[in-house]
Amino acid sequence: MSVATTDVAVASKGLVLIGADPIAAFDGSSRGAIVAEHIYDEAIEDILTDTPWSFATTQGDLSHLSDTPESIWSDAWQKPTEALLIRRVTVNDTDIDYEVYADKIYCNYDENNILTMNYIFRALEQDWPPYFRFAAELKLASIFAMSVAGKPDMADTFQQKAEYALRKARSQDGQSDTTHAITTSRFIIARR
Numbered sequence: 001m002s003v004a005t006t007d008v009a010v011a012s013k014g015l016v017l018i019g020a021d022p023i024a025a026f027d028g029s030s031r032g033a034i035v036a037e038h039i040y041d042e043a044i045e046d047i048l049t050d051t052p053w054s055f056a057t058t059q060g061d062l063s064h065l066s067d068t069p070e071s072i073w074s075d076a077w078q079k080p081t082e083a084l085l086i087r088r089v090t091v092n093d094t095d096i097d098y099e100v101y102a103d104k105i106y107c108n109y110d111e112n113n114i115l116t117m118n119y120i121f122r123a124l125e126q127d128w129p130p131y132f133r134f135a136a137e138l139k140l141a142s143i144f145a146m147s148v149a150g151k152p153d154m155a156d157t158f159q160q161k162a163e164y165a166l167r168k169a170r171s172q173d174g175q176s177d178t179t180h181a182i183t184t185s186r187f188i189i190a191r192r
Contacts, residue, residue, distance in 0.1 A: 013137045017138070018158070019149065026040070047139055056123035057120055062117055069101070077105040134169075139162040
């Protein structure tokens with residue numbers, strides 16, 4: 001049994017789960033290949049941006065732009081093209097106020113600062129952990145069950161299985177970083 005490490009392989013496993021034939025490419029050679037070609041990227045990006053998955057989260061410094069905003073903000077910075085969802089923008093490890101305008105970040109920090117952005121990106125299938133890969137295959141199966149097989153009951157069943165697998169995946173992914181202490185000071189102050 002092979003591990004799905006490409007977009008076609010992941011889509012193919014989703015198709016096999018509903019009893020359809022596997023595909024070798026997004027080439028329009030079958031109904032499954034046509035549907036997969038048209039929905040795959042959007043479905044995967046939706047799952048990736050649903051949770052701050054550790055394997056699909058990164059950070060990078062932003063580039064200052066010479067164009068300045070017309071009002072409200074003083075400076076513009078270039079958002080990375082690979083960013084699907086911004087998690088935070090910081091200067092010296094401190095969160096800052098900002099707004100997203102198209103592919104730019106507007107804020108009140110000039111080129112004398114270093115802006116760092118944490119964001120979700122489109123991780124390659126070969127880098128997906130097993131718990132996410134399986135959940136993605138189930139999510140695709142729920143879509144394929146309706147659009148390829150035309151079976152709404154099967155689609156509902158796979159949707160439920162996908163939701164359970166995604167909850168389990170979130171739990172497993174959440175264990176891949178340091179446990180953070182709960183700040184209780186505000187509760188103690190409130191009790192006084």
